[in-house]
Amino acid sequence: MYIYRYDSTFQGLLTLVFDAYSRKAFPDHIMRESDVSLFDGDIRTVVTDNVRAQRVWNGLRKKISPSACRMLYVVWLSELHDVEMLVFRYIRKAFAGERSPELNFGDADVLETSKIYRKVAREAERMRMFVRFQKTADGIFFAPIEPLYNVLPLVVDFFTDRFADQLWVVYDIKRNYGLYYDLHKTTEIVFTQLDFDFSTGRLHDAQAAEDEKRFQNLWKSYFKSIAIKERANPRLHRQLLPKRFWRFLPEKQ
Numbered sequence: 001m002y003i004y005r006y007d008s009t010f011q012g013l014l015t016l017v018f019d020a021y022s023r024k025a026f027p028d029h030i031m032r033e034s035d036v037s038l039f040d041g042d043i044r045t046v047v048t049d050n051v052r053a054q055r056v057w058n059g060l061r062k063k064i065s066p067s068a069c070r071m072l073y074v075v076w077l078s079e080l081h082d083v084e085m086l087v088f089r090y091i092r093k094a095f096a097g098e099r100s101p102e103l104n105f106g107d108a109d110v111l112e113t114s115k116i117y118r119k120v121a122r123e124a125e126r127m128r129m130f131v132r133f134q135k136t137a138d139g140i141f142f143a144p145i146e147p148l149y150n151v152l153p154l155v156v157d158f159f160t161d162r163f164a165d166q167l168w169v170v171y172d173i174k175r176n177y178g179l180y181y182d183l184h185k186t187t188e189i190v191f192t193q194l195d196f197d198f199s200t201g202r203l204h205d206a207q208a209a210e211d212e213k214r215f216q217n218l219w220k221s222y223f224k225s226i227a228i229k230e231r232a233n234p235r236l237h238r239q240l241l242p243k244r245f246w247r248f249l250p251e252k253q
Contacts, residue, residue, distance in 0.1 A: 005031040005045045006084075010076055013084055014053035016046045017091055026092070030084035056091075063094045068102040071117045077150045078120050086112060123147050124154040130245045131159075133168060134202070134216075135209040141168040144194075144201050144248060152179060160186045173198070201248040216250040223251035 004020065004027045006012035013030075020026050037043060061069055072087050089109045093101045105111045126147075133141035141163070145152075152172055156179055159170055163181065171178030173194060180189045196203050203212070246252040 001028045002026065003029045003031065003037070003043045005033060005035070005043050007046075007048050008032040008034065009048060010073055011050055011053040012046060012048040013076065013087065014056040015049045016084075017056045017088060018049070018052040019044075019046050020088075027085070027088060030082075030088065032084075060091060060094060063097075064100040064102055068094075068100060071102075071113065074120050074154065075113050075116045077153060078116050079150055080116065083116070086116075120149045120151060120154075123149050124151040126242075126245070127151055127155050128158050130241070130249065131170060132249055133163075135212045136203060136207055137209055139167060139209070141166055142203065143168070143170045144173050144196065145170060146174045146244070146248075147172065150175060152177070156186055199247065200253060202253075216253075219250050220253070 002020075002025045004016050006016045016027070016030065031037065031043065057069070060072075072090060076083060076087055086109060090101065090113055093107070093109065101107060101110050103110075105114065124147075127145060131143045131145060133143045136142050150172070152170065152175075155170075159168065159179065160181055165183075167182060169178055169180050169189070171189075171191065171194070176194075177188060177190050179186050196207065205213075
C-alpha cells in the first residue's frame with residue numbers, strides 16, 4: 001500500500017502528483033500533515049516544491065479546460081474526507097485520456113467532483129450574500145464567518161473590490177484564519193485570541209464603535225418594515241437562509 005502525506009496546501013498536492021508519477025507509485029491513500037495514521041507501513045512525506053507543482057498544473061491545463069482546472073481547486077477546498085484521492089484520480093484520468101474527462105458524467109469520480117464543486121460554489125455565494133460587518137472601536141469593519149467549506153480563497157476578490165474604501169476583516173472562526181484589507185492590499189491573518197460572543201457573533205460593547213449598536217438597530221427596523229407578514233413562509237425562509245447563518249445576522253437577533 002502506498003501512503004503519501006503532504007502539507008495541506010494545493011501546491012503540496014500537485015507536488016505529490018509529480019512525485020507519484022516520478023516514482024510510478026500511485027497512492028492508495030493521501031494524508032494531510034495533521035492526520036493521524038491508521039495504516040501500517042511506510043508513509044512517504046512529500047515536501048512542497050512550487051516548480052514541480054507548476055509543471056503539473058501546466059500539464060493539466062493542456063489536458064482540461066480552465067474551468068475544469070478551477071473546479072479541481074474548488075473541490076480541494078471542500079476539505080471533505082478523501083477529497084485528495086478524488087482529485088488525484090481525476091488528474092490521472094485527465095493525463096491518461098485523449099479527451100478531457102470533464103463531461104463524462106458516467107464516470108463516478110467525474111460526477112462526484114461536479115457535485116462537490118457545486119456545493120462549495122454555493123457556500124461561497126452564501127458568504128457573499130450573508131456576511132454582515134460590525135464596526136470596531138478602531139474603525140475596522142469585522143465579520144466572523146463559519147462556512148461549511150474553506151471558501152475564503154473564493155471570495156477574497158469580491159470583498160476586496162466591493163469594500164475597497166474601508167478597512168475590513170473577514171474571519172473564518174472554524175479554521176482560525178482570515179483576510180485583512182488595509183486600503184491597499186488584502187493579506188491573510190491569524191488571531192491568537194478571538195474575543196467576541198461566539199453564541200451571537202457579536203462584538204463586545206467595549207470593542208464596538210460607539211454608533212455600531214445604533215446602526216444595527218436601524219438595520220433591524222428596516223428589515224422589519226419591509227417584511228410582509230401575510231407572505232411569511234418560514235420553511236422557504238430557512239431553505240434560502242439556513243439557520244446556521246442566523247447568529248451572524250443582526251436582523252435575526
